[in-house]
Amino acid sequence: MDRSNKPASIGVAASLPQPTVTVHENRIDASLPTGESVTVYLYGATVTSWKLATGEEQLFVSEKAHLDGSKPIRGGIPVVFPVFGPPPKNHATSSLPQHGFARNSYWEFLGKSSSESLGNDTRKGDDSVVLDFGLSSAMLSEQFRKAWSYDFGLVYSVTLFKDSLRTSLRVQNQGNQPFEFQFLMHTYLRIKDILSIRIKNLQSKTYVDKTESYAVKTDSSPAVVIMRETDSVYQSLDPNVPIIVASSEDDNPIFSIFREGLDDLTIWNPWVEKAKGMSDFGDDEYRQMVCVEPGSVSCWQTLDAEDAWESGQTIRSGH
Numbered sequence: 001m002d003r004s005n006k007p008a009s010i011g012v013a014a015s016l017p018q019p020t021v022t023v024h025e026n027r028i029d030a031s032l033p034t035g036e037s038v039t040v041y042l043y044g045a046t047v048t049s050w051k052l053a054t055g056e057e058q059l060f061v062s063e064k065a066h067l068d069g070s071k072p073i074r075g076g077i078p079v080v081f082p083v084f085g086p087p088p089k090n091h092a093t094s095s096l097p098q099h100g101f102a103r104n105s106y107w108e109f110l111g112k113s114s115s116e117s118l119g120n121d122t123r124k125g126d127d128s129v130v131l132d133f134g135l136s137s138a139m140l141s142e143q144f145r146k147a148w149s150y151d152f153g154l155v156y157s158v159t160l161f162k163d164s165l166r167t168s169l170r171v172q173n174q175g176n177q178p179f180e181f182q183f184l185m186h187t188y189l190r191i192k193d194i195l196s197i198r199i200k201n202l203q204s205k206t207y208v209d210k211t212e213s214y215a216v217k218t219d220s221s222p223a224v225v226i227m228r229e230t231d232s233v234y235q236s237l238d239p240n241v242p243i244i245v246a247s248s249e250d251d252n253p254i255f256s257i258f259r260e261g262l263d264d265l266t267i268w269n270p271w272v273e274k275a276k277g278m279s280d281f282g283d284d285e286y287r288q289m290v291c292v293e294p295g296s297v298s299c300w301q302t303l304d305a306e307d308a309w310e311s312g313q314t315i316r317s318g319h
């Protein structure tokens with residue numbers, strides 16, 4: 001019997017275009033057959049570039065950023081672990097630098113995997129490529145190992161899709177005692193002009209304003225508009241509601257940020273004076289970027305011996 005919805009025959013997998021992954025000494029480049037690409041430096045497992053098929057860069061990296069491992073990379077997606085901001089005194093992280101050690105340690109490239117298109121036209125090739133990076137206690141510098149002597153393993157996965165990028169972290173406690181940590185993805189989004197965007201879905205949410213001595217505030221405006229130095233840590237957000245960076249001209253989404261297991265979100269822009277004081281950031285570059293940073297930073301995650309914890313973000317470009 002002829003089936004009217006008989007599926008078309010599936011092409012031979014070996015002949016399909018595949019994602020390309022190039023391993024350099026200090027970074028990994030990957031691209032999809034459709035032209036999208038991503039670059040990840042081993043230093044900090046920092047994603048430094050995410051381009052759409054049009055070649056349009058989605059992430060901001062300062063022209064003054066250090067890419068030689070002498071300093072955390074100013075831009076892209078630095079990984080913040082196991083502490084966010086200046087470590088508190090009298091805590092196990094107190095001897096670590098600001099934002100911990102993940103962004104200034106060398107990670108190992110663990111390999112790639114890819115998933116095939118689930119659409120009808122499998123001839124288009126693979127829909128995504130996943131790059132996995134690992135960092136464990138044994139890989140830390142002596143200084144960091146001394147400052148935070150827990151046994152841990154991190155696997156950071158970077159997945160490139162056609163219109164989005166997912167970054168996720170799995171933290172494993174490989175020791176025999178619990179430890180506490182914070183985690184955040186310090187995403188620098190590239191925008192045309194800071195004055196032409198607004199950030200939605202934060203209405204009436206409580207945040208800590210780090211520019212005003214950590215004052216706790218609530219903003220009832222329908223969207224966050226950035227017109228001065230901004231360093232706001234939003235807390236306890238509904239994980240199911242994406243954060244939207246929209247054009248203030250036509251309200252079209254420029255980026256939508258989906259969070260998994262990350263209830264806090266920092267919004268940061270250094271503005272004029274702070275930009276001038278940063279040696280690895282151009283004086284006028286604050287206009288081309290906004291940091292939208294999903295994290296778990298308002299309290300400590302406690303991870304028991306041999307336990308694991310996972311979380312992630314997906315950034316979708318455009319609609």
Ligand SMILES: O=P(O)(O)OC[C@H]1O[C@H](O)[C@H](O)[C@@H](O)[C@@H]1O
Binds near residue numbers: 099210266267268
């Ligand atoms: O200069 P960094 O150590 O990279 O930190 C850059 C920024 O990171 C976060 O967004 C913090 O909330 C800010 O307080 C900090 O200034």
